[in-house]
Amino acid sequence: MSAMNASLHQLPVKMLGDLISPRALERILQDAAAERGTTPERMDVRTLESILKREVFKRLQLSVPATLAKRRVSEVLEELSQVTQERLPANDAALDELEEQARRFALYFDWPETQRLRGLLGVARQEQEGGQDTAALVQEGQDLIAQMDRRLQEGLVVQAQDLAELRAVFTRVQGLGGREVRRLDTLIGQIDEAQTQSTLLPGEVDRARTLTYNLRKQLESSVVEGLGSGARSAEGAQAQARVLELEREHARQALDTAEREFAPLLLVRPDLREQLVALRGGGEQQPLTAQVVEGWCETLRAVLAEVLSEQRAALAALESDLSGHPAGAGVRVSLDAARHLLDGGTLASDELRALSTARGALQASPDGAALSGEAGLHAGRELLEIERTARDLPGAAAAELAPLLSEAQAALSNGQALDLDPLWAVLERHMGVAAQEREGFDARADGIVAEYDAVRGLAGETTQRLGRLADTLRAQRRLGPMSAAARARYAQTLTDAETLLAEAQAEYRAAQEVTATFGDDALSGLLGVFELDAAELPAEVWTFQGCMLLSGPYDKSTVPLTNLMTVAEDMGVTEVTMHSARHRWEAQQDAEGLWRVTRTQR
Known part of the structure; x- marks a missing residue:
């Protein structure tokens, strides 16, 4: 039996694992292979293709539409045809490759x-030196690599979106100058380079966000200071409202960061999760502020220290209890x-739960007659896999499975063997619903x-923001199975983009209506608005209403001009004059809010 054939049946398990439980899929492959007089490990490519087209396709249609099932099976068949052209490495070479991927x-x-893979590689090398088969360990390592790659790809999508937003803010605040602006520019460069190298820099992103928050507040403060006494009241109130919104946005981002940082703790402490929900929905009575979030983070750090101490003690007890029994890989x-x-x-909640299950199995059946420690550990990890998968699914999957998981965990701790098929069946039903929801998401993104x-x-802030979200949607669309x-x-x-799209389409229609009214005398009419003679016609003229380009060339200068007009309006400025090496720029805003920008040769 070649190593290649031995691993062929793992491909559909990996690629279809978001539609049907791996356990159920493996059973389908086993039964179908047995009917053909072989086993999953020994069947050839043609046999596997036949099973995919028949038994697997038929089973998928029980949970997802036939069109989706057909497309996903076709993807597996295509991947199968590619991988079978290359020989998979033997165990020793596969272990070397796994270590390379882990870097x-x-x-x-x-x-x-990462830490489980680190431990797995160490044990695998020990097993290899002892002449033991490491195929199962290598397979688990490859599964861990796939999980980490998914996590990395999801993180890169978020980082790319953050980077685009940071750049957009930088164009508005760079005129302030100073050390913080230079520091922000440096951080954006570092994040950009990391993104190019597919590396996450969450610390740098957080620092850049804090800088943009401070600089945007500084910009709004300069607006108030630059207002005349007559306009100070109304414009000052608007600027203050924008500052308050900035503070709320900053607090929400800080809370999101805290949720990511303390996610393992929130999973094991439901009371803290309830506090998070309360903070998000505080409303006007209990407004969310950066100070409130920081105070909550201090509480989380104290609780984390306590839980870490408890888990270290639990690990020491487990090591002591398990030391008297032969320890499998x-x-x-x-x-x-x-x-x-x-x-x-970092908390090790999942590993400790699995080890506790193994200890329970050994204590209930020291001779392994009912359930050995290694079998108990395997069953415990399977329960954890069911629980983790349920958390990643929308709807009530986790809630529905919670009592079933508790019963199964109690039985395992007593050394009882379990049939987990009913739990996988519940999970599969929710996986089918999630797959259809994802299809809907992708269709909305394409639209x-x-x-x-x-x-x-169309020039303007709305279109620019929509463009950034469109880039994010393209990246999200390319992701495979998603975490919660x-x-x-x-x-x-999707929701934000649909809102902006409606606004952009309304602006586009308005721009078309305006330009449709222009006739042969449109230019002279526009000039009349500004009381200019035709003899004063500049080389190039742009007119803007808000963020809409009403007339003038659309080239590489248009978007920067729109940004400039937006900043000028934010600062209460109605006239701008600029000079470049070859041109003189002048911009004026009339009483109706219409901007006229001219560019003439110097």
């Missing part, structure tokens, strides 16, 4: 997957992973991007 994620040492991997996580200040292409020529956080961001991006 991509060395920076993310606080990820649980799975137990050793979990012990190493838990130790690395806790040493790094928004197509509609944006029709209005992208990524799915929520996808939904929010």
Whole structure:
């Protein structure tokens, strides 16, 4: 049996795991292979293709529409035809390759997957030196790499969106000058370089956000200071309202950052999760501020220190209890992973739960007659996989499975063997619903991007923001199976983009209506508005109403001009004069809010 054939059946399990549970899919493959007189490990490519087209396709249609099932099976068949052209490496070479892939994620040492992979590689090398088969460990390592790659890709999509927003803000505040502006420019450059290299820099993004918040507040303050006494009251109130909105936005971002930073703690402490929900929905009675968020973070840090201490004590007890029994590879991997996580200040909740299950199985059946420690550990990790998958699904999957998981966990702790098929069946039903929801999301994203292409020529802040969201939607559209956080961001991006698209389309129609009224005397009419003679016609003229380009050439200068007019309006400025090496620029705003920008040769 070749290594290639032995791993072929894992491909559909990986690629279809978001539509049907891996356990159910493996059983389908086993039964179908048995009917053909073989096993999943020994079947050839043609046999697997036949099973995919028949049994697997038929089973998928029970949970998702036939069109979706057909498309996903076709993707597996296409991938199968590609991978079978290359021989998969043998175990030793595969382990070397796994170590090479793991280096991509060395920076993310606080990820649980990273530490488990670290422990797994150490145990795999020990098993290899002892002449043991490492195929199962290599397979788990490849699964961990896939999980980390998904997490990385989702993070890069978020970072790209953050980078685009930071650049947009920078164009508005760079005129302020000073050390903070230069620091922001440097951070944006660092984040841009990291994005190019597919590397996450969350710390730099957070620092850049803080700088943009401070600079935007400074800009709004300069607006108030630059107002005359007559306009100070109304314009000052508007500027103050914008400052308050900036503060609320900054507080929301700080809360989002805290949620990501303390996510493992929030999973094991429902009371803290309830506090998070309360903070998000505080309303006018309990407004969310940066000070409130920082105070809550201090509480979280104190609780985290307590839980870390408790988990270190729990790990020591588990090591002591398990030391009297032969430790299989799975137990050793979990012990190493838990130790690395806790040493790094990260909770090891999942590893400790799995180890606790193994200990319960051993204590209930010391001779392994009912359930061995290694089997108990495997079953415990399968329960964790069900729980994690349920958390990533929309709807009530996690709530529906919670009592079933509790019962299964209690049974395992008593050393009882379990049939987890009913839990996987519940999970599968929700996976089918999630797959259809994702299809709907992708269709909406495609529609928004197509509609944006029709209005992208319209200058203005609305179109620029829509363009940034369209870029984000394209990236989100390319993601594979999503975590709960990524799915929520996808939904929010769609909602925001649809709102902006409606605004952009309204502006586009208004611009068309305005330009449709222009006749042969349109230019002289516009000049009359500004009381200029035709003899004073400049080389180039742009007219803007708000963020809409009413007339003039649309070239590389148009978007910067729109940004300039927006900043000028924010500052209460109605006239702007600029000089470049070859041109003189003049901009004036009339009483109706219409901007006229001229560019003449110097």
